[in-house]
Amino acid sequence: MNKFGLLDDETSPPLLTSSLTEKIAMFAPVKPRQQVDIAAADAAAAQHGFVSREISEAADTKLLGRRRRTVPSEPTRHLAIRLSSSAYDRFVAYADRQKLTYHDALARLLDTVGG
Amino acid sequence: MPVIAVSNPKGGAGKSTTTLLLATYLAQQGASVSVLDADPNQPIMDWKKNGLSKTTLQVIGGVREANLMETLEEQPHQFVFIDLEGTASLLVSRSIAMADFVIVPVQASAVDVRQAGKAIRAVRDEEKVAQRSNPSRRIPFRVLMTRTPAPGAPVSSVQRQLEAEIEAAGIPRFKTSLAERMAFKAVFVERLTLAEMRDLKVGNLDAAYENVHQLAEELIGLLQDIEKESAA
Ligand SMILES: Nc1ncnc2c1ncn2[C@@H]1O[C@H](COP(=O)(O)OP(=O)(O)OP(=O)(O)O)[C@@H](O)[C@H]1O
Ligand SMILES: [Mg+2]
Numbered sequence A: 001m002n003k004f005g006l007l008d009d010e011t012s013p014p015l016l017t018s019s020l021t022e023k024i025a026m027f028a029p030v031k032p033r034q035q036v037d038i039a040a041a042d043a044a045a046a047q048h049g050f051v052s053r054e055i056s057e058a059a060d061t062k063l064l065g066r067r068r069r070t071v072p073s074e075p076t077r078h079l080a081i082r083l084s085s086s087a088y089d090r091f092v093a094y095a096d097r098q099k100l101t102y103h104d105a106l107a108r109l110l111d112t113v114g115g
Numbered sequence B: 001m002p003v004i005a006v007s008n009p010k011g012g013a014g015k016s017t018t019t020l021l022l023a024t025y026l027a028q029q030g031a032s033v034s035v036l037d038a039d040p041n042q043p044i045m046d047w048k049k050n051g052l053s054k055t056t057l058q059v060i061g062g063v064r065e066a067n068l069m070e071t072l073e074e075q076p077h078q079f080v081f082i083d084l085e086g087t088a089s090l091l092v093s094r095s096i097a098m099a100d101f102v103i104v105p106v107q108a109s110a111v112d113v114r115q116a117g118k119a120i121r122a123v124r125d126e127e128k129v130a131q132r133s134n135p136s137r138r139i140p141f142r143v144l145m146t147r148t149p150a151p152g153a154p155v156s157s158v159q160r161q162l163e164a165e166i167e168a169a170g171i172p173r174f175k176t177s178l179a180e181r182m183a184f185k186a187v188f189v190e191r192l193t194l195a196e197m198r199d200l201k202v203g204n205l206d207a208a209y210e211n212v213h214q215l216a217e218e219l220i221g222l223l224q225d226i227e228k229e230s231a232a
Helices: A008-025 A038-046 A057-064 A085-097 A102-113 B015-028 B043-049 B068-074 B090-098 B110-133 B157-168 B182-190 B205-231
Strands: B003-006 B033-038 B058-060 B079-084 B101-107 B141-148
Touching (some): A038 B090, A038 B110, A085 B110, B003 B090, B015 B033, B015 B079, B015 B101, B015 B182, B015 B205, B033 B068, B033 B090, B043 B058, B043 B182, B068 B090, B101 B110, B101 B205, B110 B141, B110 B157, B141 B157, B182 B205
Parallel strands (some): B003 B079, B033 B058, B033 B079, B101 B141
């Protein structure tokens, strides 16, 4: 304790917090958004396996030449699996190549082997 | 109004945890904050809708490819976070393309780091695309190590090696990491903010709070630098 009876340890945390609040106050709420060329952005992302995961009938028919159900016709259940990195990478790469969601990719693989 | 996208195509890397902790902390410090829940599983929306938190944080659910841009433009907030799903989707890459800053949470596992590489390459490519029409456009990002041992606990050799690899690859990283803490799990179980869990027994809440405070300080510092740069 110093002779003024001030404890540095006790005064510093509130100071830290108030300075954060002050810094926050300097951010303006509204700013014009970046203009984004969606088509170009999507094309760049596709190279890294970023594809649409949204089920739209039109897109499905185009991409896969077949229709997928937009609403599952049966109850769904959850399956969490832990697998080796190499198997993981193969599965994800397969789904990306085929532009399938993971559940559709698994179903496709089962269909293929008649499982 | 910085838009902060939180992205790693690897599931369970800590995206939603990071988003919720930072967003609720900034809201508590007086900021106006919203989270766009762009994960079809809607974890943040569930937290807000089915919980009793009194946070001022606004959560916008049901964000999809078709309404992302519009929803972003409607946000009157100082900070907008986008919690993304753990997969490589167009919703993720578009969010990155529109973001002012990207946080890439990574757990100390080889698979996480490899998948984070995907997010980082996407950020860099989206930046290049954007620079065609706006040469000064930047999409800065930082990797955030998550679920790291609490201060004082031993750091695994895997983690040390991965940190060294990230360093060697010249990938920018938050100095602060998010430790593995019971309190960080509890925010989703209790559907409360850290501050609102004061009376619950959820591990070392003070240390958890301090961790988030440090991370928020670092984030705000980075965002200030970005704003300065873009104003220059
Ligand atoms: N720092 C942490 N301390 C303790 N538990 C954590 C921490 N970070 C994440 N978790 C736990 O790990 C799990 C996954 O975290 P989280 O949901 O944040 O990951 P995610 O990247 O959003 O996952 P998804 O890809 O499924 O959206 C959750 O059960 C969460 O409670
Ligand atoms: Mg999540």
